[in-house]
Each structure stands twice: as C-alpha cells, then as structure tokens.
Amino acid sequence: MAKSSVVTKPRDILGNSALRPDGAHKVQGSFEFTSDLHAENMLWGATLRSPHPYAKIMSIDTSAALALPGVHCIITADDVPGKSTYGLISSDQPVFASDYVRYMGEPVAAVAADHPETCRRALALIVVVYEVLAPLTNPEDAIAGSFDPIHPDGNVIRHQRIVRGDQNISGPIVVEGEYVIGMQDQAFLGLEAALAIPDPDGLGLHLHVATQWLHEDLTQISACLSLPAEKIRLTLGGVGGAFGAREDISLQVHCCLLALKAGRPIKMQYSREESFFGHVHRHPATIFMRHHADANGKIVKIDARFVFDGGAYTSTSPAVLINGITHTQGPYKCDNATVDGYAVRTNNPPCGAMRGFGVVQACFAHESQMDKIAVAVGKSPVEIRLINAMVTGDPLITGQIMESVAPVARCITETDAIPLPALMGETVNELSLPGGSGLTASRSHIVRGIGWGVSMKNLMYSEGFDDFATARCTLKDGVASLKFATSEVGQGFVTLAPQIARSVLGVDEVILEPIDTQIGSAGSTSASRQTWMSGGAVDGACRLVRERLFHHVGKQHSIDPLRLVIDGTDVIDQVGTFRYSVAEASEGIEISETFEHHHRATEELDANGQGNCHTAFAFVAHRAVVDVDPELGLVKVVQIATAQDVGRVLNPLSAIGQLEGGIAQGLGLAVMEEIIMQNGKVRNPSFTDYLLPTALDAPDVVAVMIEEYEPQAPLGAKGIGEPPCISVTPAIVAAIRNAIGKNIERIPVRPQDICL
Amino acid sequence: MSANEFYSLHVNGKTMPVQDSWVGESLLYVLRERLGLPGTKGACEQGECGSCTVLMNGNAVCACLVMAATAVNSEIVTVEGITSESTLTDVQQSFVEEGAVQCGFCTPGLIVAVHHLLEKNPQPSEFEVKEAISGNICRCTGYGRVFAAVEATIRSRNEVK
16 A cells, blocks of 8 residues: 655756656556555445534434445444544534534434445435524624524634724725635545554554645544544555645544444545535635725725635634735735734535635735726836835734745736737637637627736744644665655655755665654645745755764764765765765665754734734736637636746746646636535535636646745745735736726626626 | 346456446446556546546547446456556656646546547647547646647657657
C-alpha cells in the first residue's frame, strides 16, 4: 500500500522544472488513489443522511436493514464510544445526529456490508422518523435573533468588528454596493475515500485516508473513538485534489467505527452526490461596502459589513470571517475603517475552507468598489489601483504593518504590459464564441469587455495559532531520505522536497518515505503554506544534516568545517583545493536530523479588530478580456493576463500549473459554479447540474512571475496556491460590466443577470 | 449480493471471466473491482467528467454509463491497455514533461481520450483538441498544460515523420 518512491533524475535542484516523481504512475493509471485500495476480507461502508435541513429525530429503526443478507453491522450515535462531536475549531458537529438533524445530508447512521449495492439497499431499509421543522436559512435571521437557537452554541458563530482611525471622516467621493457571493464547491475529482484496517487484537487500527492534515484527523478521530492516539495510525492514501474540502472530518470517524465494530477492514467511498453533502463548501456571503475617496480617487475610509453563512456547524467559519474582514481594504492603503463581520449558523450546508478562504468574497466586493471609484473620478481601472497601491511598511486596518515584500504596483503594471488578444475575427472558430458548443451566439451581437482585479492574500495561519511543520532528513551513502506528514494533494510537494534536498545536500537520489503519522505534524495542506512551512522544515533538516556531514569530512581531512560548502554534488573547501563527492563523503555513515519549522508568532485581534493577526501576504493582479452575447447572457472568457508576486520561483512548471489551475476555479465562480439552495435544500448535487469549467471554457492565460525574494520565507518563496483564484473572479465580472454597461453585484453571473 | 452471474469481457486484448458478479454492475465497477484494472477512475457516475473514459469497439465511452453485462461482445481498451510495461507512450511522456499532471485523478481518462483523438485525427486543430477533451474535467490544471502536452505530442510525431 504505502510505497517509497525513488527519485533518480539528476540535478533537479531548486529553480528547475523538476518533474513529478509520481507522474509516470499517474499517466499509466497505476498510481494508487485511496479509492483504489483493497484489503483481504474487506467490507464496504456507506452513510445514511438526513433528507431534511432541520428536523427532530423521533426514532431510528435498523432492524429490517440488519436482517438483509450481506449486512454486517449498522452504527448510529449510540455506537460512538468517545466524544460524540468533532470540529476543527469548535467541536460542535455530531459524528451522527442523535436528537436533531441541522442540514440536508447530515449523517444519521452508517452500514457495513459485502457490496456497495447491499449498502445502498440497507440504507433504504433504515427507518428514521423525523418531526420536520422550519429551517433557518436566512443569515439575517440568525443575526437578528429572530429565530430560536438551532444549536446549543447559538446562531451566531462569531462576530468581529474592525475600528480604525477617524470614524467620522468622509470624502467628496462616496460609492457603495451590496455584493453577493454564491456557494462554490471545491469539486475535487477524487471522491472522499478511506480504508480502515483494525488491528488483530481489535484495540487499534490503521486508517488510509485522503486528507489535507493527517495529525488533525488523528486528534479528532482519537477523541471520538476514545482510543489513545498511539493506537491509531494514519497513512495518506493517494489524494485526487482537495482545495480545502478535505480539511474537515468527513468519513474518517464513521469508517474507523465500522471497522472496529465489524472486526474487518472497511472501505468507504462517497459518490459524487454524497460528496456534495459530505464536505464543507465555500461560504456564501453578502458584503456591503461604502468607500469614501478624495477627488483624486485615493481611499479615505471604508465602511463595510460582512455576513458569512456558515451553515449548520462551525468548521472554520471563525477563521474565514477574520480573513474576510481583515482583507476589506484589499492591496490598497487605507487609514480609516469601520467593519462589522458576522459568521452565522443556519440550516444550510456547513461551509468552511476553500482555496482563497474568505478573501475571495472580500476581493469581489473591494474590487467592484475600486471600479466605482474610478468611474466617479474619471480614472481608468489601472490608474485608480496604482494611486492606491499598498507598499511594504504601510499599516493595515488591523494596525499590523505590512512587512512582506509588497510589489502591488509592479503586479499591476506588468499585467498591463501584457498584450491584449486580437479582436474576434470572422475566422474565429464558432466554438470559441460565447455559448461554445451550443452554437447559439450570433457573431454580430457579441461585445468585448476588459476588467481588472488585484488582491492581497494572507499566507499561513493567523490569530496566534502555533503553526509548524516537521521533517526528517537521513543521509546515507550519498542518498537522502525524507520523511514528513505533509499531505500531497496534487500541488507538488513531493516534487519540491527532493529539489530542496538536492540543492542543500548535493545529492542526486532522494527517497520519499511514506506520508503518515509516524513523525510530527506538518500542519495542513492549506493557506498556501506547505512550500513555506514543510519546505522550511525539509530545508532545515537538510541543513542540519549538511552541518554534521561537514564536521565529519572536516575531521577526516583536517579541514575547518566552516570552510566547507556544497558545490554541485561535491563537498569543497572554498579557500583550498579539496574536493570530495557527497557520495564518497557520506559512504558508510548515516546522519539523520529532524527539524520543526515554526512561522513567527501572530496575535489575536482585540475588540476593535486591532492586532498583528497575520503572518505574511502575497499579491496578484488579473486582467480579464471577455466576449459577451448580451441578448442571450452568454460569456466567453477570452484571455486572462496576470502578474503574481511569488517571491522566488522554485519550480517553473509547478508554478504555472498553480496559476492556470487557480484561474480556472476563479472563472468557475465568476460565471458558472454555484450550489443552488432552496429553503435549506441543495438542488444541484451532481456534475450534471453543478457546472465546472471544461477545456472549451479555458481562456488563454498569459502569466508573469514577479520574483522579489521574500526574506521572511525559508526559501525566499511565497505561497502561490491561493492568489490565482482570488482576483480573477472580480476581473471577469468587471469585464462583463465593461462589455454590457450594466452593474452586476452578484457571482456567479448568470445569463439572466446579463440579459434581463 | 447474489453471486450467480457469469460472463466474460474482452479487455485489452484478453478474455477475462467475470465471476460472482451482480448483473447491475457498471463496466467501471467491474473493471476496477473485479478485473484488477483500477486505472479507470470514477468521479461523477453520470458521464459528465470523463475520468472513466475507455475505448469500446474503438469509441471513447464513459465506463460508468455502460452496464458491464452488455459489453460482453465488445473490445474494450483501458488505460492499462494503452500502457506498455517498459516505457511511457509519447502522450504519457508529454503529460509528465509538460506539467499536465497534478493530482492525476482525471489523467488516465485524458490519456485515453488524447490517444483516441490522435488516432482518429493525427493533425487536430487547437479547437478540435479542446472539443475532444471537453468531456474530461480537470480541476487542478485549468487545462493549459494539458493543451501543451497534446501539442508537444503532435510536434514530436511530426518530427519523426
């Protein structure tokens, strides 16, 4: 199952486009995803979910289901031996609902059986009697207190204000809007999956799972199972994408409980429909913003109110809220602000982490506002952004000083310098017109628009969380082995880690040990943090090993180890002629070191939203060119130009992949992706009805990497995963507005928003 | 499930007996769970995402939409049938070298779709490429590197000629 992979391609050091060590297996279909795992004597597990957004459970009768041939066991809330709830920030989500169900799709029971079809039939035989209740679906009702608490913890998950500077100041220019952001799904391709194998003594187990954070899963599973953490081993199964949706517990606890009860290995794997109910989504939000500006368009003050719909359980809502409100200003100078933010509980599906984490919502609002200021003062979108652009050393509305490299103006000007695409000619293939293969648009009606978006995004964790990553490096006979618990979800840390080891140690061959809980935590693969955090840990461990290697060589050859450096694959005396290959130097010895990388401490916000709550920031600019058919309301995104602040490019091929992939997700939110809710019910839980960008929707992407070495970052490189999907969305919407001359304040933009 | 159905499928040039199966199983399920061919992936069960693309009598189909028992007289080719043990095909090599693989879950379906396209149409236009793979959803790459990989394959085939 867990295999070590050997990386032998020479001199794939930092800065080069090293290829993925798992690439060959992935193109051949032989890479083992979690859903591909099997075990002897394995049973299948499946979950019964609530059909109601809010209801009281009167009774659960499993007898008919248990009598079905092939069914081995059924578990409900009564079978949870430990803590009955879990959660990343607040443990408020039941493993199984026992008294109330609070969202459509909430787990009520789980079954283990010999075949997935037996599972489906068994679930249909479980009789749950509900007393259906009127759901709380409007976040404003949660804030107003007009609805009885739907959870013992109340209907407001978190409220936070930011009060900064002169509260009474105004400017000659005032623009405002109320912006609405729909619920987006991460829609990773590899559905939730796990394989739990109980120990022969029944006192522990081994869980193979597709997750973003093995150690956090372990902590939550251990509490629910009432088993000590050392009795549970977690190994990362192959992960088919994540984008935030694998940060919360989904099937982990259910799968383990079934395995322990059945005494046999259990495999669980969600269907696409179940996946829509089984993981958190991007928060839908309503954001009011009012900008006061001077006659030149410089921001004087911002008033804002944020409402994030957290759904039935907390997940990461408190952190998403803080990310949203602390990014009210975007990448612009602002001395005065009054911001009110709520994350509330409703009977809608729980929402939590998705790429961009609260900043996506804030950015759509502040970028729409920037364009309104530009119009009001008669400046172009580029001019208005340049005169407000933040620089290093500026105070944020939280009072935190921007200490990161902040090339905001450069992101804008380098994006602006990218040539615009040619106008649509008569020869353009009709598939490239708005409407695509529907072939519905008329060439003569199509209008083109250009729009801008610029964003700031915090990197790593915030608000005083001691965020760290662990790695071990072992050097033996010229080969380095790396051990870490960093979730590889497709982003390419398995490519980067060997590049770091080759650069620091001068080795060629790097072995990656299995990714599991047999070493300290690496933290989550989220918040654009693993290159910085786990990269920093691998770099630190390799440096410690190198120091010991230099001492060893120095002692052997009577050279001061401080004079030794790595040159290519050799150890050399930088002031002498000594040269010795790393392979020879490490022959017959084994040096192993473990390193924990912690980022600098952060603080919680005070009651006025003041405090150094974030670690670091990255910036990006996007310019969108769209063709629109105003009569049919159809949009084709023609080109996205972008310049992104990356610190330093460690792998050009991986970097461009992150930029292009993020842009496609931002395009999805701009014009097609939305989980449609109706009175607490999800109306489109399938890939037939939830639309995702296809190859025909992909715009031409022209990207520039802005490389300004970030001194805070262990490798000089900023996280690059989230920024690409943030400001591209408002850029596309701005381009649509530019094309049709109509204000649009809601995403995704639907045909009726354009043509009606 | 009742273990009383028996039939054979022709997969990757071999006749493979399917034992103990339930007649309602999809071709995707049988390939993955009964015939030891997990390269074909399932991600939507509705023929929307293309992760389960296989060739059936020379046509690209979604294995999730085909009942296995109805495929008994068809020639089926999966990603494993395209793959040789010793080397990567030129399409596979280009996907690795051009960065068209991230999480890799959509990749086997794309590999089958691109092989199929280039077999039917060795010199596709940019739009023919996009149309041919528009049934294969990739959530990681945004498709840019996938287009680059297809272009690189076509270029290398043209150089060989």
